[in-house]
Amino acid sequence: MNLERRDILKAGSALALSGLISACATPLRRPAGGRVVVVGAGWGGATAARYLRRWAPEVDVTVVEPAAAFVSCPQSNLVLSGGRSLASLTHPYARWATGHGIRLIQERVLDVDPERRRVVLASGAWLGYDRLVLSPGVDFDYAAVPGLEDEAAQALVPHAWKAGPQTAALRARLEKMPDGGVFVMTIPAAPFRCPPGPYERASLVAAYLAQHKPRAKVIVLDANPDIVSKKGLFRTAWRELYPNLIDYRPSNALLHVDANRLSVRTEFEDLRADVLNVIPPQRAGDIARRAGALREGEPWVRVNFLDYRSERVDDIHVIGDATQATPAPKSGHVANQQGKVVAAALADHFAGRDIYREPVLSNTCYSFVSNDEAFNVAAVYRVTESGTGLRLADGSSGVSRVRSAEEAALARAWATNIWSDMLG
Amino acid sequence: MKFITSLALICALASSNARADAPGSEPLTPGSRLAAGCAACHGTRGISAGGIPSLAGLEREAILQALESFASGTRPATVMHHHARGYSTAERTAIAEYFASQKVLLKPPLEALQ
Numbered sequence: 001m002n003l004e005r006r007d008i009l010k011a012g013s014a015l016a017l018s019g020l021i022s023a024c025a026t027p028l029r030r031p032a033g034g035r036v037v038v039v040g041a042g043w044g045g046a047t048a049a050r051y052l053r054r055w056a057p058e059v060d061v062t063v064v065e066p067a068a069a070f071v072s073c074p075q076s077n078l079v080l081s082g083g084r085s086l087a088s089l090t091h092p093y094a095r096w097a098t099g100h101g102i103r104l105i106q107e108r109v110l111d112v113d114p115e116r117r118r119v120v121l122a123s124g125a126w127l128g129y130d131r132l133v134l135s136p137g138v139d140f141d142y143a144a145v146p147g148l149e150d151e152a153a154q155a156l157v158p159h160a161w162k163a164g165p166q167t168a169a170l171r172a173r174l175e176k177m178p179d180g181g182v183f184v185m186t187i188p189a190a191p192f193r194c195p196p197g198p199y200e201r202a203s204l205v206a207a208y209l210a211q212h213k214p215r216a217k218v219i220v221l222d223a224n225p226d227i228v229s230k231k232g233l234f235r236t237a238w239r240e241l242y243p244n245l246i247d248y249r250p251s252n253a254l255l256h257v258d259a260n261r262l263s264v265r266t267e268f269e270d271l272r273a274d275v276l277n278v279i280p281p282q283r284a285g286d287i288a289r290r291a292g293a294l295r296e297g298e299p300w301v302r303v304n305f306l307d308y309r310s311e312r313v314d315d316i317h318v319i320g321d322a323t324q325a326t327p328a329p330k331s332g333h334v335a336n337q338q339g340k341v342v343a344a345a346l347a348d349h350f351a352g353r354d355i356y357r358e359p360v361l362s363n364t365c366y367s368f369v370s371n372d373e374a375f376n377v378a379a380v381y382r383v384t385e386s387g388t389g390l391r392l393a394d395g396s397s398g399v400s401r402v403r404s405a406e407e408a409a410l411a412r413a414w415a416t417n418i419w420s421d422m423l424g
Numbered sequence: 425m426k427f428i429t430s431l432a433l434i435c436a437l438a439s440s441n442a443r444a445d446a447p448g449s450e451p452l453t454p455g456s457r458l459a460a461g462c463a464a465c466h467g468t469r470g471i472s473a474g475g476i477p478s479l480a481g482l483e484r485e486a487i488l489q490a491l492e493s494f495a496s497g498t499r500p501a502t503v504m505h506h507h508a509r510g511y512s513t514a515e516r517t518a519i520a521e522y523f524a525s526q527k528v529l530l531k532p533p534l535e536a537l538q
Contacts, residue, residue: 051460053448053449054448054449054450055449055450055451055452055456056452057449100448333464336464337461337464340457340460340461344452344457344460347452348452356457359457360458360461360510360511360515361461362461362464362507362510364464364465364503364507376502376503378503378506378507379506379510380506380507380509380510380511381510382510393509393510393511394509395509395510396506396507396509396510397506398505398506400502404502406502407502409475410475410476410502410503412475413465413472413473413474413475413476414464414465414475414476416473416474416475417463417464417465417466417467417472417473417475417476418464418465420467420468420473421463421464421467421468424468424473
């Protein structure tokens, strides 16, 4: 344990021990069903909290989330093309929490003390738990992007890979871009959040430019040797919808960024952009590391897929993009499904039932290639014999045959239904 | 100020939100576990907010028949062939029984989401 961490834990416990508790109107008591703290109310955490209340109403559920509202990453690329408003992706948490009897604490988590089973909050207070669910999403590894190490430089180059103000900032830059300008985006080596997302973004930026700045261009610098997901569908869409607009350059890893000049260097070239979008390399949200759930030198958390408990720390479960869940992708749909599996596993645990050995989860990622057309990739996953891996269910995986307006409508319906399933 | 926030927090923790008769609770069964996967698209408990068909209250046989024809490819689909193929016959039956037993109530409280 490092010094900084020890201090935080000490501060938390000092506060709790200082007799403040006696000042509370209600005496402190332990709920009969157990106490679960969920960190992060994104796709995984919100679903886990809601389904835990559904399946184990005697369990006390506290969610710690710094944001007042959920903003959906899926479909946020449509904000760039004008196919959706940011408001349509935003759903406040307050009514949801009250409606389901979830205690919502709008704060950041500073640390986790697995030995005493406590979560330390930014205010210095702490929360005790019997089981902790971490759904921390991804953090960006800017240290791995020379030129973007410090925040001042980062502020000049939006990632828009977490939806919200970043999405609006990228859209604003597109609007200000001169016709004939160049939009440059960079894609990190897989795995990253939302495998088809960068290619959807290239498509939707092209859709915007084709309409508003017909002489402008999109250059995609991809660290990967090829399009990571739905390759054939994206290539066909680019050829047919945006001929000569998208210049895709595979195996072209980013080596350096000059944030002031908006220029990038790769092994092969130096490029200046009018609008630059760097999607940074990613790893599990840092609280997973602080909780001790990560192996030294590994970016993603290893879990047991029967109940998502960390292989390294007792009583801590990790779900969502932070997990090493291949072949399942880091997607909102998968996090939703994992939230349900962990909720069921915790309900079983507190009720004294045996662990359920056959959880099934599915994925569906819809990608838009214009405001009006989309396609999907879908699959069903099962847990391997050992419990420590996922595998594709036979014959269950595949992509759409063609892009279509029908699937664009279904993609919007998917969003409405899954948001409602988590947050309704 | 900080002191007060912390105190409020600790006090908040003192009151439990757990109660066994919570509205919206349901028993955890093989059917409810598996059907929760489908809820992502078809709506919680199979009550859709629109755009994708509701499954709540459909007949067990109709659901099984639909899954079978999606899986075999005889019924055209955009995604259901992939999803249907992932589940065993026993699992499909548990899912079908779950949705068939859901009462179709009011629309879910989604207006806030749209």
